[in-house]
Amino acid sequence: MENERVILAIGRIERALSRIEAAKVASSDPQTDPELEKRHAALKEEMKQAIHTIDGLIARQER
Numbered sequence: 001m002e003n004e005r006v007i008l009a010i011g012r013i014e015r016a017l018s019r020i021e022a023a024k025v026a027s028s029d030p031q032t033d034p035e036l037e038k039r040h041a042a043l044k045e046e047m048k049q050a051i052h053t054i055d056g057l058i059a060r061q062e063r
Contacts (some may be wrong), residue, residue, distance in 0.1 A: 002062070003058075006057070006058060008056060009054065010051070010054060013047060013050065013051060013054075016047070017044070017047055018045065020040065020044070026042060
């Protein structure tokens with residue numbers, strides 16, 4: 001049951017990252033807002049850290 005919740009959370013994170021990346025590609029206008037670029041980079045880094053944490057939790061649970 002706990003693994004299912006983690007898997008669902010990872011799926012939601014992956015879908016959110018996909019939407020962010022798709023929006024970034026779609027808005028590759030040369031006049032892109034630099035503040036938006038900074039926020040995107042910060043969010044992407046935060047998501048990477050969250051996924052790393054989740055991976056660690058899964059690895060510990062599998063032991």
